[in-house]
Amino acid sequence: xxxxxxxxxxxxxxxxxxxxxxxxxxxxxxxxxxxxxxxxxxxxxxxxxxxxxxxxxxxxxxxxxxxxxxxxxxxxxxxxxxxxxxxxxxxxxxxxxxxxxxxxxxxxxxxxxxxxxxxxxxxxxxxxxxxxxxxxxxxxxxxxxxxxxxxxxxxxxxxxxxxxxxxxxxxxxxxxxxxxxxxxxxxxxxxxxxxxxxxxxxxxxxxxxxxxxxxxxxxxxxxxxxxxxxxxxxxxxxxxxxxxxxxxxxxxxxxx
Numbered sequence: 001x002x003x004x005x006x007x008x009x010x011x012x013x014x015x016x017x018x019x020x021x022x023x024x025x026x027x028x029x030x031x032x033x034x035x036x037x038x039x040x041x042x043x044x045x046x047x048x049x050x051x052x053x054x055x056x057x058x059x060x061x062x063x064x065x066x067x068x069x070x071x072x073x074x075x076x077x078x079x080x081x082x083x084x085x086x087x088x089x090x091x092x093x094x095x096x097x098x099x100x101x102x103x104x105x106x107x108x109x110x111x112x113x114x115x116x117x118x119x120x121x122x123x124x125x126x127x128x129x130x131x132x133x134x135x136x137x138x139x140x141x142x143x144x145x146x147x148x149x150x151x152x153x154x155x156x157x158x159x160x161x162x163x164x165x166x167x168x169x170x171x172x173x174x175x176x177x178x179x180x181x182x183x184x185x186x187x188x189x190x191x192x193x194x195x196x197x198x199x200x201x202x203x204x205x206x207x208x209x210x211x212x213x214x215x216x217x218x219x220x221x222x223x224x225x226x227x228x229x230x231x232x233x234x235x236x237x238x239x240x241x242x243x244x245x246x247x248x249x250x251x252x253x254x255x256x
Contacts, residue, residue, distance in 0.1 A: 037191060039159075039237060041244045043167040051168020055160035057191060059150035062157055064164040065143045069135035082132035083139045088118040088157060090146045118146075118157060125158045125178060125201040125211035131171040140170065152191025154213070155180035158201050159237055166245055174203035175241050176210055179233030181226040183218055188226055190233065198223065200230035204238050 037058040046052035049065035056062075069082055090111055122144065130140070142161050146153055158178035165172060178201035182194030196216025202209045218226065 039240060041160075041163050041241070043163055043244070043248055049164075049168070051164050051166070051170070053160050053163035053167055055156045055163070057152060057156055059148050060152055060156050060191070061147040062153070062160045063145045063147065064157070064160040066140065066161075066164045066168040066170065067143065068140045069138035069170075070141075072137060072139050080133075080136055082130075082135035082137075084123060084127050084130055084132065084142070085139060086119045086123040086126075086142045086144070086161070088115050088122060088144045088146065090115055090118075090149070094146050094149045118144075118154060121154055121211065121213065122157050122161060126161055126165070126176050128208070128210050129162070129172050129174055129176045129203055130165065131173060134171045151182065151193045152180040154178070154199050155191060155201075158211075159241070163241060163244070166241075167248075174205040174208075175238060176201050176203055177234040177237035177241060178202075178211075179230040179237060181229045181233070183216070183222060183226070188222070188229060190229070198226040198230060200227060200234060202231070202234055204235060 040056040042054040042056075044052060045054045045063060046065040049067055051066040052064060054061070054063050072083060092111075122142070126142075132140075142164065144157050144161060146157070155178040158176055162172075162176045166175065178199060180191045180197055180199045181188050182190075182192040182198075183196040184192060184194050194216070196214070196218050198215075198218065199211070199213045200209065201211040212227075214223065
């Protein structure tokens with residue numbers, strides 16, 4: 001998403017850095033309020049998994065691993081089509097939003113609720129892209145670990161999981177890029193911690209929106225502008241995904 005410049009005010013809010021990223025505040029990777037942060041994908045990062053990927057965007061860092069398809073366990077209802085499960089975990093040092101005045105119990109409750117919400121939203125966004133009838137009566141597990149959350153974590157989870165699925169060789173209808181736009185005090189900005197955010201995931205090849213979620217309050221006009229920005233952002237991520245996978249395939253062919 002390098003070079004795409006959404007319409008935001010010149011004094012847009014600066015990014016919030018987490019405690020583990022203080023040393024990067026003045027680095028060249030600091031977020032510019034006038035453009036989306038550069039995305040970096042890495043694949044094949046977990047040797048034990050069927051497929052894996054790492055997503056980095058500014059100080060947001062996520063690792064996703066795919067396991068299976070494998071036989072369904074007894075406690076899972078058997079389905080003629082394959083079953084997809086998503087499990088998102090937040091590293092303790094990634095929880096920038098925790099309130100120091102809260103008790104450990106309150107912070108742990110917040111973490112568990114956040115993990116459950118992110119897991120269900122990730123499943124909703126990517127499930128439609130997976131050709132589940134290719135692995136009947138089997139389960140495909142997607143495990144994601146959020147190492148650092150500096151905004152746009154749901155969008156990062158969807159894009160990272162998609163790349164991990166592609167790396168695993170699971171049959172897909174299409175890749176699913178996801179983009180997040182937040183409404184700050186002075187306008188819209190990409191992948192930020194804001195009082196109101198809009199996330200959009202889609203399958204570009206079929207013009208299908210797999211998930212759209214608005215958190216907070218946006219006016220009708222602002223929502224329309226945010227959707228337009230997310231569509232443009234998703235297409236840029238989609239092209240980057242394709243380019244990375246093509247380069248990876250060429251490298252594998254060269255090494256054979």
